[in-house]
Amino acid sequence: MERLWAPWRMTYILETVKEDKQDGCVFCKMLEAKDDAKNLILFRGEKVFLVMNLFPYNTGHLMAIPYRHTGDFGSLSTEEHAELGQTVNLAKDALSECLAPHGFNIGMNIGRAAGAGILDHLHYHIVPRWSGDSNFMSAVAETKILSEALPDTYARLRRAIETLRAK
Numbered sequence: 001m002e003r004l005w006a007p008w009r010m011t012y013i014l015e016t017v018k019e020d021k022q023d024g025c026v027f028c029k030m031l032e033a034k035d036d037a038k039n040l041i042l043f044r045g046e047k048v049f050l051v052m053n054l055f056p057y058n059t060g061h062l063m064a065i066p067y068r069h070t071g072d073f074g075s076l077s078t079e080e081h082a083e084l085g086q087t088v089n090l091a092k093d094a095l096s097e098c099l100a101p102h103g104f105n106i107g108m109n110i111g112r113a114a115g116a117g118i119l120d121h122l123h124y125h126i127v128p129r130w131s132g133d134s135n136f137m138s139a140v141a142e143t144k145i146l147s148e149a150l151p152d153t154y155a156r157l158r159r160a161i162e163t164l165r166a167k
């Protein structure tokens with residue numbers, strides 16, 4: 001059997017185990033920190049921020065997250081819903097400009113049964129997709145091949161978001 005080294009996977013496993021034991025929300029902690037590049041925060045709006053997923057499903061996987069800590073979709077204000085939608089669209093436009101995907105998966109996982117890894121802080125996933133991007137690696141080896149390092153994608157997306165927001 002051939003082996004493929006995917007060290008990022010173990011980090012995810014260990015962080016998930018720690019998350020159940022640590023105090024506080026990973027998203028709230030990101031917001032409190034001042035180093036946006038270290039936390040992969042691409043944009044801070046009035047009520048919502050945009051961040052790269054540290055454990056992406058695909059290259060360019062982003063999340064739009066309200067500042068307010070809540071797991072209840074119905075508790076979001078009209079303003080929070082509006083800014084979430086605008087931020088998702090900004091993410092989609094920036095990804096289109098930088099990575100030229102063929103499509104997108106955009107949505108929320110609410111509740112553990114729906115696949116939510118972070119239960120108490122809502123967030124939209126914006127996942128760029130390319131024709132043929134699902135292959136045998138993810139199907140049989142539980143391994144995803146990313147074509148670009150996170151810091152490189154971060155830099156390109158940050159520039160695109162600044163350009164789009166300046167228009």
